[in-house]
Amino acid sequence: MPELPEVETTVRGLRSVLEGAELTRVEPRRPDLRRAIPPDLRQRMTGARVTGLGRRAKYGMIDTDRGDTLVFHLGMSGRWRVDPEDIGTHDHLVIETADGRRLALNDPRRFGSLDLVETSALAGFAPFATLGPEPLDDVFDAAHLAEAFADRIAPVKALLLDQRVVAGLGNIYVCEALHIAGIAPTTAGGRIARKRLDPLVAAIKAVLASAIEAGGSTLRDYARPDGELGYFFKQWRVYGREGLDCPSCGKPVERCVDSGRSTFFCAKCQR
DNA sequence: CAGATCCCCTGGTCGC
DNA sequence: TGCGACCAGGGGATCT
Numbered sequence: 038m039p040e041l042p043e044v045e046t047t048v049r050g051l052r053s054v055l056e057g058a059e060l061t062r063v064e065p066r067r068p069d070l071r072r073a074i075p076p077d078l079r080q081r082m083t084g085a086r087v088t089g090l091g092r093r094a095k096y097g098m099i100d101t102d103r104g105d106t107l108v109f110h111l112g113m114s115g116r117w118r119v120d121p122e123d124i125g126t127h128d129h130l131v132i133e134t135a136d137g138r139r140l141a142l143n144d145p146r147r148f149g150s151l152d153l154v155e156t157s158a159l160a161g162f163a164p165f166a167t168l169g170p171e172p173l174d175d176v177f178d179a180a181h182l183a184e185a186f187a188d189r190i191a192p193v194k195a196l197l198l199d200q201r202v203v204a205g206l207g208n209i210y211v212c213e214a215l216h217i218a219g220i221a222p223t224t225a226g227g228r229i230a231r232k233r234l235d236p237l238v239a240a241i242k243a244v245l246a247s248a249i250e251a252g253g254s255t256l257r258d259y260a261r262p263d264g265e266l267g268y269f270f271k272q273w274r275v276y277g278r279e280g281l282d283c284p285s286c287g288k289p290v291e292r293c294v295d296s297g298r299s300t301f302f303c304a305k306c307q308r
Numbered sequence: 309c310a311g312a313t314c315c316c317c318t319g320g321t322c323g324c
Numbered sequence: 325t326g327c328g329a330c331c332a333g334g335g336g337a338t339c340t
Contacts, residue, residue: 039334040334071316071317071334071335071336072336095334095335110334110335112317112333112334112335113317113318113332113333113334114317114318114319114332127318144317145317145318145319146316146317146318146319146332146333147316147317147318148316148317148333148334148335149334150335164335164336189310190310190311191310191311195311198334200334200335207333207334208332208333208334296312296313296314297313297314297331297332297333298332298333299331299332299333
């Protein structure tokens with residue numbers, strides 16, 4: 038599923054198509070995804086020019102010269118198709134540009150979202166208002182985690198998935214980062230020694246940077262905007278590798294399910 | 309507030 | 325081959 042690296046890869050791909058482009062057609066093909074699509078989206082975006090693209094946490098952003106920002110979330114199964122020949126049942130938004138390019142936001146499971154927000158009011162956009170720091174920013178450091186973890190009894194895995202603590206991590210990269218850092222996912226946040234937070238922060242930054250470098254992971258239904266599959270999944274140490282050898286010690290990777298979600302870890306390397 | 313649980317949604321996979 | 329059961333899981337809502 039798209040996490041931060043996949044969204045970053047998607048935005049970079051979209052940028053090559055949309056930066057500076059005039060939008061000649063912006064067509065929602067259903068009224069809602071996870072929540073309602075703004076009914077005036079078509080009217081507000083048609084004829085506008087794209088002035089920039091960006092990313093915040095797992096959200097992609099497309100700015101227009103009308104002072105609006107289209108904010109998209111890819112949910113579980115969302116991806117942008119670039120220059121598709123046909124528009125299918127799961128293509129929920131179609132965009133065409135004056136220079137003849139076409140994009141389709143495809144999301145079979147419809148866990149994604151589309152919002153149109155005044156660019157100047159983005160900070161107050163409800164889904165953004167409570168987000169923690171970007172994990173690749175310098176402000177995300179051991180001191181930040183120390184404060185966020187203090188007195189918390191929730192498992193470190195749950196805390197790292199909490200977008201208020203750090204914004205953009207999902208199940209895959211949390212599992213990977215905890216393995217790299219050698220921390221058991223069930224450890225209560227408040228019981229992690231301060232000296233272990235620097236390696237944890239480094240692990241998070243490293244695994245995200247590697248994934249972006251590789252063009253984003255793929256999990257069955259993820260594809261880069263240009264249709265090529267990302268390939269960071271080949272580098273997964275523990276995620277999806279139950280029963281296979283831990284790359285560090287050779288013991289079988291274990292899996293447990295907590296609140297319906299799989300956690301992959303090595304019981305020897307992570308304590 | 310912190311934490312736990314449930315729900316949304318559909319394609320792919322698995323067992324019979 | 326067909327079919328039902330089950331699973332993936334981010335984020336928001338709703339409880340205790």
